[in-house]
Amino acid sequence: MARRERTSIFLLAAIAALSLLHVAATRVDEEEEADRIAALPGQPEVGFHQFSGYVTVNAAAGRALFYWLTEAAEHPESKPLVVWLNGGPGCSSVGYGASEEIGPFRINKTSSGLYLNKFSWNKLANLLFLETPAGVGFSYTNRSSDLFDTGDRRTAKDSLQFLVRWLDRFPRYKNREIYLSGESYAGHYVPQLAKQIVDYNAHATHKINLKGFLVGNAVTDNHYDNLGTVNYWWSHAMISDKTYRRLMSTCDFQRQKESNECESLYYYAMDQEFGNIDQYNIYAPPCSVNSSRSAPTRRTMRLPHQPRSGLLGQLAGYDPCTEKYAEIYYNRPDVQKALHANISGRIPYTWTACSETLNRNWNDTDASILPIYRELIAAGLRIWVFSGDVDSVVPVTATRYSLAQLKLDTKIPWYPWYVKKQVGGWTEVYRGLTFATVRGAGHEVPMFKPRAALQLFGSFLQGKPLPKS
Template sequence: MEFRGVIFILFLFLLIGVDSNAFPTNDLISKLPGQPDVNFRQFAGYIEVDENVDGRSLFYYFVEAEKDPLTQPLTIWLTGGPGCSSVGDAFGSVGPFIVTKDAHGLQTNSFSWNKVSNLLFIDSPIGSGWSYSNSSSDYNNRDDSTNKILLTFMQKWYEKYPVFKSKDLYMAGSSFAGHFVPNLANALLDDNKQSKQSKFNLKGLVLGNPMLRKKLDEIAKIDFFFSREMINSSLYNEIKKECNAIDENNYFSSIKTTWSAKCKNLVFEADLAAFKTDAHNYSPQKLFDVFRPPCTENELNLNLTKQVPIVSTEVDMCLPLRVQFYFNIPEVQKAFHGNRTNLSYRWQGCFTANFKYNEADKDLDMLPALKNLLQQSVPITIFSGDQDGIIPTEGTLQHLEKLAEELNIKLTKEETWSFRTKEGGLKYEFGDLLKFLTVKGVDSNAFPTNDLISKLPGQPDVNFRQFAGYIEVDENVDGRSLFYYFVEAEKDPLTQPLTIWLTGGPGCSSVGDAFGSVGPFIVTKDAHGLQTNSFSWNKVSNLLFIDSPIGSGWSYSNSSSDYNNGDDSTNKILLTFMQKWYEKYPVFKSKELYMAGSSFAGHFVPNLANALLDDNKQSKQSKFNLKGLVLGNPMLRKKLDEIAKIDFFFSREMINSSLYNEIKKECNAIDENNYFSSIKTTWSAKCKNLVFEADLAAFKTDAHNYSPQKLFDVFRPPCTENELNLNLTKQEGGLKYEFGDLLKFLTVKGGIIEESGNDCACVDSQCWSGADYGGRASSDGLDWGAGQTLPEPSRICCDARGKS
């Protein structure tokens, strides 16, 4: 009878089931001090991780998902350091609350991950947060022991919360969690293979600025400093050499290299130089965000009765200190069920006095651990804040490219991602399982401040920024530098394309040309100020003007041989310039890129465009997003352009038929076939003299009074002391030719009939000002009263003249 009664009771249990919400009541947090009301529960407490060692325990904080927690996945969050508190991190990152400004209460975190998942924060290793052991040796942590303890923790935690064992499991963390998370994930998968009970239902990893290859992350930091001109080239090159990081192969093989004392000292010297400080005043916290200052000294010396101030930046750099203040309030510790052993030290977010971690383990390569997970079809997403100076974005991307190469995974997608219409950063996808996202700092416009132009003399007020400066184009040759002028688009520069402008000559300044053609300003008539250019291309694009080759404008070299320029050397230097310019302004690497120019830029622009495309094929990193070229009066085949000039003169009766026929005969240009084949023909001295004679005859002058500037516009005299009075009266713009979908050619009429000057021609979606009456490309890229273009719908050009 008694036996049948027991069976009946068991049967009732099976029918009714156990309350799936029966989590450990001792760990339930009724309410944290200063906490707003919420509709989810929180639990916190200890899990003993070794039954044979009394007091070896990890502390945890568990938060239910806001809605339907039993249908949502579980996400484990582990913070790095090593030695930082994941539980404390919850109150300044992905948890449900943020500590208030007065550090005595909490406010809801609108970006909390518990909106979509249950969250479990674990203080690990021993000595982090409130996790402790009664054995002092347990505070000597390393990767293996930490991972073993974490595996035991997870097994025991699921015994407390069995309902989550079947739920989807995600693992996440930042910094040194680049060790903790992959190691634990592999341990869970290994446990699945050995266990006959229910399995860990691992679905994916998310890592933020993870430390994966410490020495290489240090080298990436040095690259990061140098690309932003925080250290000089001399120190940079010395570090790269001394630390065995000259080339890419060494860069990736150097992970097992033992660094010399000199290497370590140089790296520290770079830290000091980057932040313009000395060893006495330096704080590693400066590296957390290289563009924002850490908390000041008076904020670091806190006590439990002092209200914590915050730095007046968009990102609160003192939030960790406010968390530390809050966690040391006795009522908070009691509500958390924390510090049950009354630890001898105050709660700290990171690095308690007793904590130690094996230095050799910090240098371990984590790519094999990630590789093993990917081979078992575990998705991995890595995000990287682009202002982190400890584990820079560039280094992490290189690690993942190396990992993808080892797994023979190709980069399948590269694009920008956005949040609420604002661009958030770049996204890279390597196949279906590996993703990498860059995350812009709040100050995504943090371009090199040293190059920022506050205001040019005589400049009107504008709503865009300008930058100018030098890019060193050869690290091995001191002083080989190109000068640039960068202008933001008038509206939403981070959503607009980038257009590079190169002026011809060769040898003319593109930067100077900006102030007489497509740039935002035109020099005023008195030459002492600037006025806005209503046809500036920065109405629709960011603009980059580059003084190239060496010797043009302010571009220079300390080596005299560099002034002997040619197409190949110029192009090679321009390619290097672009690679380094994008390091200074990385946000534009993903933007659409257009290239434009005039005159001899008919060489520069196509050559550079081809070099960028070739670099795309060879590079494993992000590509140049080239979208198109625009060329004005380009020099494409110089000798044939000279012959075309002679035809131009003759057709307008500027030279007689006798001279014309003699030139056509002597210069091997009698018929069309010769005309186009003669590009490789060597002209005789007589031919050259006849062509010059035609120039003199065309302008009715002699060699003493002749100026090549007359060719810039054959119907207008070169500039005199009195400026020309220009007007815009012509309506017909010229002719347009289209060769398929990709090649277009537009002629632009001048104003000789009505004696007008700078004519603005509206031709479909092109607005091109001025005409080159010389029948050739202008020598200096300025068509003297001409040369202004605007790739915008024609209505803008026409509206500007009241003719929409």
Template sequence: VKSSVCCAEANMLYLEAPVGVGFSYCINTSNYVGVDDEITARDNLIFLQRWFVKFPEYKCRDLFVTGESYAGHYVPQLAQLILQFNKKEKLFNLKGILLGNPLLDFVTDFNSKAEFFWSHGLISDSTYEIFSSACNYSRYKSESFRGSVSPVCSGVMNQVNNEISMYIDKYDVTIDVCLSSILSQSNALTHLQVAEKLDVCVEDETTKYFNRVDVQKALHARLLGVTSWVSCSDNLHYKKLNFEESMIPVVGSLIRSGIRILVFSGDQDSVIPLTGTRTLLHGLANKLGLNTTTTYRAWFEGKQVGGWMQVYGNILSFATIRGASHKAPFSQPERSLVLFNAFLKGKPLPEEFRAIE
């Protein structure tokens, strides 16, 4: 993090977790079975302990832990373990956590999908009604985790998926899809993109890139137990029932300990919609007795609105990133950087447009 001896905004350490994702591996492949939140949090803490032992010059730096999506579980639980460890030995200078489109509460987050789909015109009024009453998304996922989806939920999800169609990216409902990920390669691909648009085929291109021998050699990567790198594999067997555990009590305990928290949402994401996140944080603020210290307002990146934000008790913040996907820094990097820098410095997001230098 920025200090008197460092000119960068932050020194960033990327951790592939749990073991088995990315290019991380374990010689004992039995460790890929039965992985859960508790194991992941413990392993992450051990990694950080050993990293600071190896690089003690970073111990005095402010530490921020960040992540997206299911990191709504990983990050708060790691932060909780860090605070517990610090009671025995002060090693980590934890200042805050930053969560993007996070899964915080299974029921609220997943059931907000129905309103998001409907409000964006992706499903009909009648489908919205049955998706909210006959079988909501949290019930459907809960049944699927247990290997037995009821006929009513199967019927509702078929209707939802048929109306949305397979040609919509649920991580960003406004962009075109990469046809090569859905259909075989065709001439239509050459007409799919315009140079200035987001590269919607980046996942396909990333897979090809990471499977290049020269790239794997440069990264000192080992493919242990797998034949190729893929974005989603069945190599790791995670305990899916962990999804149903709410992280709101953990986030609340971090706030009580004085840890600053910023939760942001790419506003075009239907996987973890902003509406559920916003509802959860407002409810948590009320439970903790945190008054609104910055009222809901727009914030700016350059001359454009970057999104909207609200702050509770000068410790819990919520922000949207306008036009961003489930992975906001990928789809809106400039706006995400403004938000990131403001959080690290403890400064408010810009509230009026400024000239771009």
């Protein structure tokens, strides 16, 4: 073959390859643009970009997970990507994380519009809120049985599939530093997804650039979480000495389901001795909005959230009825249209902050996440665990009891850390993990103590200990 002919063939092949790349790039641009949010109803003007929509994680079952990306307020191209997960299981990252904790907007009391959260975490990072598993929030499945046999394993696998396919849709994030974060039962979701990513990276051509994770008031280990919870109730005078002794002698905290006698003691403590309190912040006034759902049970004490009900009151900066505002706002047709949510009418039920169906029918749950912690510490991930110290659902004592089982060496001994010249909480740095408390914060730390939470998040991203002064 003549040299000119060979050159022509190579040139044609190169042109064809470039053409394919252009087609692929055009498809990605079109998918991204289709997910762009122009503006949400009642939204103040902002300078950052937002995207939301669906990523199919299982075509055969018709499972698709909903996401909402709020890019960093300044220089998003140089900021990391933080994936936020709420727990439950069955609770919405849009309803909680995005709307009352770390997102850029808050919903006003009339659910008619939004106002800015001046302590939003998108000051420091691009925030990707993921509603997982299918059946949570706007995420859906076409196979109804999925709602009755979902558990930890499928949630982790579907969340990995989501992230892989989402990064294909947003390739500019493929080489970005990625962190995972969440709270409550996301104490399972986050480490389990991190493990899925580490295992995926061992064989993937293009690895996910996972650097670490941050979890708050995290469900970690059945035995030590439950032991620590009962001790918290007693040490904070929520239960009597008699009930405490009976709980300690009757309950086998290692069991997935307690005996009927133990269950009845839990009910007695909550019904007769707790009083009308918000269990997610024992010093805050509960919401006065009536709820059709039942009072918390033994199961939901370990696997929060549940709606609050009770007396009307005020606490500086805290509105205990925020999830009710979310349920009104996200059921508005104009809001769903702006979010590209429920676009095909595939969701045959109203949007709720938490799915009772998923919570009641959770199929599998790890008794302990501590083995995953050991594996991820060995993998070199940055791991921070924080705890609001007035939460009685997954209290600070539960987290301390659980983490103590890791038997980690101390690098920096226990000390108070500061926010605006005030003690923000206490912290200890171990080899492989940092633990921090947030003083006066309830179960959702960024809602109760937004300034302290932002300080903690910033220190985490920098990989630096919390400030001593």
